[in-house]
Amino acid sequence: MLHHLIRHAAQNGFGEHGFPESGFAPGPLSAPSRRGFLKAIGVGAGALVIGAHLPMPALAAEAAPKIVGPADPRPHAFIIVAPDNTVTVLAKHLDKGQGIVTGLATIAAEELDADWSQVRGAFAPADQKLYANHFFGVQGTGGSTAVANSWDELRMAGAAARAMLVAAAAARWKVPAGEVTVSKGVVRHAASNRSLTFGELAEEAAKLPVPQQVKLKDKKDYVLIGKPDLHRLDHVSKTNGTAIFAMDIRRPGQVTAVLARSPRFGGTVKSVDDAAARKVPGVIDVVSLPVGVAVIAKNTWAAIKGREALTVTWDDAKAETRGTDAMLADYRKAAEKPGDVAAAKGDAEKAIADAKAKGGHVVEGEFVFPYLAHAPMEPLNAVVALNPEGGCTIWAGSQFQTVEQMVAAHILGCKPEQVKIETQWAGGSFGRRATPSADYIAEAVMIAKAYPKAPVHLVWTREDDIKGGRYRPLVLHKITAAVDAKGDLVGWKQRIVGQSFMAGTPFEAVMVKNGVDATMVEGASDMAYPVANLAVDAHTVASPVTTLWWRSVGHTHTAYAKEVMIDRLAKAAGKDPVAFRMEMLRDHPRLAGVLKLAAEKAGWGQPLPQGKGRGVAVHESFNTYVAHVADVSVDAKGQIKVDRVVVAVDCGEVVNPDIVKAQMEGGAGWGIGHALRDEITMTDGKVDQANFDSYLPMRMSDMPAVEVHIVPSHERPTGAGEPGVPTVAPAVANAVFSVTGQPLQTLPFSRGGIVS
Amino acid sequence: MVRINVNGEERQVDVPEDMPLLWVLRDELNMTGTKFGCGIAQCGACTVHVDGTPTRACQTPVSMLTPDSKITTIEGVKGKAAQAVQAAWQKLDVVQCGYCQSGQIMSAIALLTDNQNPTDQDIDAAMDGNVCRCATYVRIRAAIKDAAQTMRA
Numbered sequence: 001m002l003h004h005l006i007r008h009a010a011q012n013g014f015g016e017h018g019f020p021e022s023g024f025a026p027g028p029l030s031a032p033s034r035r036g037f038l039k040a041i042g043v044g045a046g047a048l049v050i051g052a053h054l055p056m057p058a059l060a061a062e063a064a065p066k067i068v069g070p071a072d073p074r075p076h077a078f079i080i081v082a083p084d085n086t087v088t089v090l091a092k093h094l095d096k097g098q099g100i101v102t103g104l105a106t107i108a109a110e111e112l113d114a115d116w117s118q119v120r121g122a123f124a125p126a127d128q129k130l131y132a133n134h135f136f137g138v139q140g141t142g143g144s145t146a147v148a149n150s151w152d153e154l155r156m157a158g159a160a161a162r163a164m165l166v167a168a169a170a171a172r173w174k175v176p177a178g179e180v181t182v183s184k185g186v187v188r189h190a191a192s193n194r195s196l197t198f199g200e201l202a203e204e205a206a207k208l209p210v211p212q213q214v215k216l217k218d219k220k221d222y223v224l225i226g227k228p229d230l231h232r233l234d235h236v237s238k239t240n241g242t243a244i245f246a247m248d249i250r251r252p253g254q255v256t257a258v259l260a261r262s263p264r265f266g267g268t269v270k271s272v273d274d275a276a277a278r279k280v281p282g283v284i285d286v287v288s289l290p291v292g293v294a295v296i297a298k299n300t301w302a303a304i305k306g307r308e309a310l311t312v313t314w315d316d317a318k319a320e321t322r323g324t325d326a327m328l329a330d331y332r333k334a335a336e337k338p339g340d341v342a343a344a345k346g347d348a349e350k351a352i353a354d355a356k357a358k359g360g361h362v363v364e365g366e367f368v369f370p371y372l373a374h375a376p377m378e379p380l381n382a383v384v385a386l387n388p389e390g391g392c393t394i395w396a397g398s399q400f401q402t403v404e405q406m407v408a409a410h411i412l413g414c415k416p417e418q419v420k421i422e423t424q425w426a427g428g429s430f431g432r433r434a435t436p437s438a439d440y441i442a443e444a445v446m447i448a449k450a451y452p453k454a455p456v457h458l459v460w461t462r463e464d465d466i467k468g469g470r471y472r473p474l475v476l477h478k479i480t481a482a483v484d485a486k487g488d489l490v491g492w493k494q495r496i497v498g499q500s501f502m503a504g505t506p507f508e509a510v511m512v513k514n515g516v517d518a519t520m521v522e523g524a525s526d527m528a529y530p531v532a533n534l535a536v537d538a539h540t541v542a543s544p545v546t547t548l549w550w551r552s553v554g555h556t557h558t559a560y561a562k563e564v565m566i567d568r569l570a571k572a573a574g575k576d577p578v579a580f581r582m583e584m585l586r587d588h589p590r591l592a593g594v595l596k597l598a599a600e601k602a603g604w605g606q607p608l609p610q611g612k613g614r615g616v617a618v619h620e621s622f623n624t625y626v627a628h629v630a631d632v633s634v635d636a637k638g639q640i641k642v643d644r645v646v647v648a649v650d651c652g653e654v655v656n657p658d659i660v661k662a663q664m665e666g667g668a669g670w671g672i673g674h675a676l677r678d679e680i681t682m683t684d685g686k687v688d689q690a691n692f693d694s695y696l697p698m699r700m701s702d703m704p705a706v707e708v709h710i711v712p713s714h715e716r717p718t719g720a721g722e723p724g725v726p727t728v729a730p731a732v733a734n735a736v737f738s739v740t741g742q743p744l745q746t747l748p749f750s751r752g753g754i755v756s
Numbered sequence: 757m758v759r760i761n762v763n764g765e766e767r768q769v770d771v772p773e774d775m776p777l778l779w780v781l782r783d784e785l786n787m788t789g790t791k792f793g794c795g796i797a798q799c800g801a802c803t804v805h806v807d808g809t810p811t812r813a814c815q816t817p818v819s820m821l822t823p824d825s826k827i828t829t830i831e832g833v834k835g836k837a838a839q840a841v842q843a844a845w846q847k848l849d850v851v852q853c854g855y856c857q858s859g860q861i862m863s864a865i866a867l868l869t870d871n872q873n874p875t876d877q878d879i880d881a882a883m884d885g886n887v888c889r890c891a892t893y894v895r896i897r898a899a900i901k902d903a904a905q906t907m908r909a
Contacts, residue, residue, distance in 0.1 A: 096853055097851075097852030097853030097854065097890045098852070099852065231846070231849055232849045232851065234851065234854060235845070235846050235849050235850075235851055236846055237854075238851040238854030238857050239842050239845040239846055239850075239851060239854075239857060239861060240789070240830065240831075240842060241788075241789020241790070241829070241830035241831050241858050242789070243854055244788070245791075245855060247788070247791070247792065248782075248788035250786055250788070256783070281772055282772075299771075299775075299779055299783035299784065300779050300782070300783055300792070301771075301772075301775045301776065301779040301783070304795075375889060376853070376855075376889055377791075377793055377799070377801060377853060377855040377856045377887070377888070377889045377890075378791070378793075378853070378855040379792065379793070425853070425854065426853065427791075427853045427854070427855025427856075428853040428855060428889050428890060430889070459792075461795060462793065462794040462795055462796075462799075463795075658849060659849075662849065662852060662892070662895070665891065665892070665894045665895070666852055666890045666891045666892060667891075668891070669888075669890075669891020669892075669893060669894075670889075670890075670891055673891065691794050691795070691796050691798060692793075692794045692796070692798035692799050692887060693796060693798050697799075697887045697889060698887075698891055698893075699883075699884045699887060699893075700879065700880050700883040700884050700886070700893045700896065700897070701880040701884050703891065703893035703894060703897075705894070706894050
């Protein structure tokens with residue numbers, strides 16, 4: 001879904017709501033400064049880049065339907081073979097923990113026949129022409145697209161670079177290229193018993209033309225792709241404190257800024273008294289901006305103390321002043337009337353009435369999903385330095401590079417290509433670092449513009465983060481569904497009420513159709529269960545409270561509502577929850593496949609002791625198929641504990657099985673953690689939570705055992721970052737339902753008193 | 757001037773007395789391995805050792821320390837427990853985003869220094885103060901057990 005809208009925005013420019021036209025340059029950005037870049041990634045000025053002198057072939061994604069990305073190999077954009085025999089693979093996607101730097105390097109290294117020990121990863125510079133996400137049209141990471149998007153491009157790049165090394169060796173040895181082999185980073189001519197390393201051939205290979213056609217390996221010959229014990233490239237630097245995040249950037253003369261923002265969403269600065277703040281030792285300056293009041297100081301502590309000493313009066317004329325209870329009451333009122341149609345098949349109303357009249361069962365459910373913060377461990381931050389020649393350099397865990405370039409360019413009045421981005425390891429994101437307005441980057445650039453004397457590090461505190469919006473929306477679902485007398489699902493009516501985070505952004509034109517934001521109904525309007533009479537509609541409500549995609553987006557609530565309803569319907573029909581689903585998934589082999597695998601591995605159907613429950617859920621998101629079976633304990637006081645989760649996942653060809661496993665483990669923790677206790681609530685428009693003492697993260701003692709089973713597949717690879725989330729919470733809810741008979745329809749579970 | 761001992765080296769910093777050790781390390785001494793996560797001792801990302809005890813640097817004003825307090829950060833950990841923990845973390849590829857892992861590792865080292873055969877309950881008790889939003893808890897638990905085994909061997 002996401003890719004349609006962003007491609008549209010990239011091709012057509014951002015409209016009235018996004019970046020003003022003056023700041024947008026749809027043309028290609030300039031190539032990066034290679035010399036500076038090579039220095040930055042530490043391979044030195046003497047490094048040789050294969051193919052670096054060649055002109056860029058035009059992007060041809062649409063013209064090559066069988067592959068994603070350009071039709072011809074572009075090794076020069078992605079692979080650097082240095083004289084020191086290292087191979088650096090440039091990642092155009094942000095690694096925020098999902099392991100994509102490792103995954104992308106694996107894909108290229110496989111075709112290159114590099115030895116894993118010589119492979120390094122680095123983040124590509126910001127350059128839309130070289131590094132656009134082919135699904136988005138702009139450089140950016142999201143929607144679990146990275147492997148799917150880079151799969152062809154990096155295999156071809158690796159194969160082309162390999163062919164060039166082979167050609168260089170053949171030329172030096174004066175032997176036919178066909179007699180030259182490559183294995184584990186060594187180029188050999190067996191007949192004459194000669195061999196050379198990649199590093200020894202780099203200079204000669206760089207002078208050769210890039211082959212326009214390459215032959216890719218047979219999957220049976222893979223030595224890196226699919227290997228279960230290939231270590232992550234960041235596993236050492238992230239265990240000894242040397243990995244550098246944006247938070248760790250220290251530029252000469254750098255100052256730190258924190259920003260006072262309106263405590264109510266939509267509020268603006270009315271007046272500022274900064275006299276006391278300016279007296280705080282270490283405070284350098286206080287600047288008022290459209291987005292708030294920035295305190296600039298010698299260090300973070302002084303900046304925080306300075307902000308505490310500020311007196312800001314806010315104008316709430318346009319602010320949200322309702323609490324979340326009042327907002328929910330308004331949602332319920334809206335849900336009384338039909339919404340904009342998202343799916344309409346048959347006659348759901350009649351089918352449900354008929355079922356009721358003829359011995360079937362009707363089940364009704366109202367589901368409430370709270371606002372949720374992403375709260376990545378590394379609070380949002382960015383360092384911005386104005387460049388002497390114009391533009392700026394941004395150090396950030398950048399997830400939407402092209403958007404950030406355009407926003408920064410607009411603020412500074414420069415060209416987007418004058419905005420350089422040094423992407424850093426990101427301490428989590430879960431969607432938060434990719435915003436259509438580049439929010440925190442924009443803040444940092446505005447402060448740097450107001451205080452041009454030194455590089456500025458804008459730091460969000462945790463309180464800024466928890467209270468700062470861009471939440472998973474508050475969502476209400478009302479569902480009425482029926483099974484007939486035979487126990488077949490015959491009718492399904494669903495109404496969804498929530499905010500659209502696409503409305504009012506450059507993405508609205510593509511993502512909002514007939515008044516319905518596709519991300520609000522994904523997973524509901526396209527329900528896999530074959531119900532002949534389906535009616536899904538939606539009400540889009542407006543509020544100054546800012547919302548955003550949040551790990552697995554609409555599926556966070558649609559899969560939950562659907563799967564909990566399915567268990568209630570199975571019970572009404574007198575059917576086993578797995579059997580009920582299996583009979584409906586006959587035409588969905590991959591969904592049926594993960595459901596069957598998870599059920600088998602979990603021991604579905606075996607009797608459980610008193611107080612133990614087992615629940616299941618299955619769903620497709622981001623073209624990946626996942627089923628969860630959860631085991632829970634319910635104690636005498638009705639308190640629940642999740643004991644074990646079994647996950648089955650089908651994400652096509654798996655590049656790194658251990659990373660897929662890690663994503664499923666983390667996805668389970670993410671899904672359960674938020675279902676247990678997390679919610680953002682507001683009183684009179686002010687957020688009630690502030691930090692991890694009130695927005696309660698999953699901790700070690702909450703974490704169940706997680707078993708992951710991957711379906712072997714040679715289908716095209718899809719994603720793993722998000723799809724591990726949607727089904728885990730409903731599986732837990734269904735496990736509790738199996739014990740208590742009470743469906744859990746209001747989240748978080750702590751609201752129902754079953755979690756302390 | 758405040759005198760502190762970090763990783764065996766005496767350091768002098770010109771900071772207000774209420775400045776937490778976290779910001780002394782990160783902003784004054786440029787030792788960025790110790791992370792800022794919450795600022796209120798609720799996430800453990802800033803965990804260091806003070807005389808061997810895991811301590812939240814964000815809630816430790818430098819005035820609470822003496823020049824004799826031995827502060828150890830992720831950059832300076834050494835010894836049997838540290839080696840075993842870091843090796844286990846690498847062996848099991850525990851990390852995802854990695855931002856919390858300095859703190860996780862500091863807490864795990866302190867646990868295993870005292871207890872080389874921790875139960876699941878011991879691990880819960882020692883590690884519940886360290887939040888990982890990527891939820892790498894399954895592997896943290898496994899790595900602690902792996903490191904404990906290494907230390908017992």
